[in-house]
Amino acid sequence: DTGVSQNPRHKITKRGQNVTFRCDPISEHNRLYWYRQTLGQGPEFLTYFQNEAQLEKSRLLSDRFSAERPKGSFSTLEIQRTEQGDSAMYLCASSLVGGAFTDTQYFGPGTRLTVL
């Protein structure tokens, strides 16, 4: 157990519906990352936050995707008008920049999204 939690663990939705995922990082970590992983592939970066500031977004993050980290603690990832191509595992990770374990990212168990 790395200490990063994600909810829900599984989500099945119909095409066109909106979904929201939550990530709770390790409490003292100042960076939080979102990745997406499809079957048989490595995770791909979506976006990351340092405290509450969103510092980088991948071109994979279309207009239908939005991520927030309002108080610099937990984060939410929302997908609007879901498409079947959004079906994937959504992974959250956190790290502490500036500490003894700088750059090591600790991953949560992921949220598996299935869009029917």
Add this chain to the structure above:
Amino acid sequence: SQQGEEDPQALSIQEGENATMNCSYKTSINNLQWYRQNSGRGLVHLILIRSNEREKHSGRLRVTLDTSKKSSSLLITASRAADTASYFCATAREKLTFGTGTRLTIIP
């Protein structure tokens, strides 16, 4: 997009043997990390090697890094059935950029 590739894509060995996986990448890095992923689960961090390091050990794991060849290798010694998983290398600047993974199967 994926940064690099692991080689081989799949590896099956007998329990007790050593397993070696290779990773190649394309751009300059701050560090390179190896992760393990059991089927359908999150990633577990194994080891981090910085760009100015050439070799690092952790238990049964040995990682090498050759920045001139933009490659790294992960050696797992005395493999166990519990080592069966997918292994990913990831290069780091701010974000992690993962390879495509090696699926390792340990045969009891």
